Amino acid sequence: MQVIKYPAVDTWASILQRPVMDTSTLEAKVDTILQDVKANGDAAVRKYAAQFDKVTLENFEVQPEAYERAEAALEPALKAAIQQAAKNITTFHAAQQSTPEVIATMPGVECWRKSVGIEKVGLYIPGGSAPLFSTILMLGIPARIAGCKEVILCTPSNAKGEVHPAILYSAKLVGISRVFTIGGVQAIGAMAYGTATVPQVYKIFGPGNQFVTCAKQLVSKAGLAIDMPAGPSEVAVLADDACIPDFVAADLLSQAEHGPDSQVVLVTTSEKVITDVQAALNEQLELLPRKDIATGALSNSRIILVDNMDTAMSMLNAYAPEHLILACSGAYELAGRVTNAGSVFIGNYTPESAGDYASGTNHTLPTNGYARAYSGVSLDSFVKKITFQQISPAGLQQIGATIEAMAAAEGLDAHKQAVSVRLKKINNQ
Known part of the structure; x- marks a missing residue:
């Protein structure tokens, strides 16, 4: 993994770029x-x-x-x-x-939504x-x-x-x-x-x-x-001196073994964490049956040293990782500052593989920065949400003039007429 120390903000985009291929x-x-x-x-x-x-x-x-x-x-x-x-x-x-x-948005006008x-x-x-x-x-x-x-x-x-x-x-x-x-x-x-x-x-x-x-x-x-746009799997880890380096290395490798085009990123405020995690990576990598695959992924990956947690969180939100592990002090509070991530794993004892298999959250997540705008798969992914409305005669009398005025202003006279004919019928009864 390439080590980058204290990068300027205007270099973040290039540093955090995913592996690119000609499609x-x-x-x-x-x-x-x-x-x-x-x-x-x-x-x-x-x-x-x-x-x-x-x-x-x-x-x-x-x-x-x-x-x-x-x-x-x-x-x-x-x-x-x-x-x-x-x-x-x-x-x-x-x-x-x-x-x-x-x-009831107003008397006689009822609206609802059904999945x-x-x-x-x-x-x-x-x-x-x-x-x-x-x-x-x-x-x-x-x-x-x-x-x-x-x-x-x-x-x-x-x-x-x-x-x-x-x-x-x-x-x-x-x-x-x-x-x-x-x-x-x-x-x-x-x-x-x-x-x-x-x-x-x-x-x-x-x-x-x-x-x-x-x-x-x-x-x-x-x-x-x-389901969503997707690319190779990825993980970002935020770690400080409160992390357990062996755990961080294991988390990085668990993502790297997906494929040589996967990417893992470690952001840290500690030089010691870099040294300790690199040593753990080298030791654990030798034991992996998918060592060659993981090695290929690590060549696309980065360790980034930053000044403080504010910079780290800004960088990680800019990266928008599929998986984000917070292996640091104050992890729960920092989780509240995450705005762009597919799924967040809080604390030293919450490995990313828990979400992959059995904790209960879904592991089908946005990659390649799509977490800025997309959610992971959920129940909502399998439903359409249909809206319904029902208006009583009294309700149409309440809302009718509003619809007529707006339709007329847009020059859509048939829209206006659809209300006017009904109001005429109601008023003549």
Whole structure:
């Protein structure tokens, strides 16, 4: 990790820049695949599965007996862990439900808003070097609570056409009964456009590599909803002498092991923290099975020494990290000053991996600075909020003149007339 000491404010943007890649060639390749899936459906899906995943797909919908085999194959301890995580995630997201409240904005004029589940949603779950079955809990549970009528899941299989048993177990646990063994861009295309086998959905959720991310962005440009813009995973840690360096190093590495294009940032007010964390990083890195991946991410990463906590908080809010860990004195109070972050982890004993798996919050979060304007996935991500209004004759008499005056001023006479004819009817009764 590059160490930068006391940078001037006008250098922050360049110091905190994420890894950048040329997407023009990528977009052209991805769009070709999407258009092929749109035109040729299942045949294109099978072609790209053979080309990219080296698997021959016949019937690529998972059959009922596969769920039973998956449950039998999992260790009881892992099943118990998944169940505990699901319970916590359910508790947190169920609390986000709201009851419609009728508001009388004036006598006889009643307005309210109701949350309605998006009817058809698609979940994409990576299944390569790290089968992210935890993401099924993060997406499937709020979809169920929201009342989405149809939830499908696409995930790549291995060369034998099999899916990791934890993915199937988690899918069954949260009530997802339709899983398709499709990965990559072709999976996004199948859910976006529909095929003879895969139903078309209205919104797509889930992480993926650069090809999947690009595919989601392209179908979004064409009008299909996606969860959020996303890029490589990232974490920022704010630490002072109250931190435990081994913990900080472990948190940095837990994000770095996601991929070589991930980024981790340590902001600190202490020279000693820099020395101690670097030593811990070197020691822990040697023990990681994904050492090469983490090393690649660390080359994109920074340790930044600043004068004080005010400067640190300004810098971190400018960076807008996906994950922000406050490993410092006064962490709880500093959390109240966070304005831009996907999710915040307070204190030495709150690792980022708790949010990734089991504390209850959602781990699908905005990256690449999008936390300045986007929230992470929540129950709201799976619903539309529809407004309603009901006006009585007496209410229309109260509000009618206001509507007529505004419509006339905008030159929209038919709008005015829609009120006038009703008032005439009321006044003549």
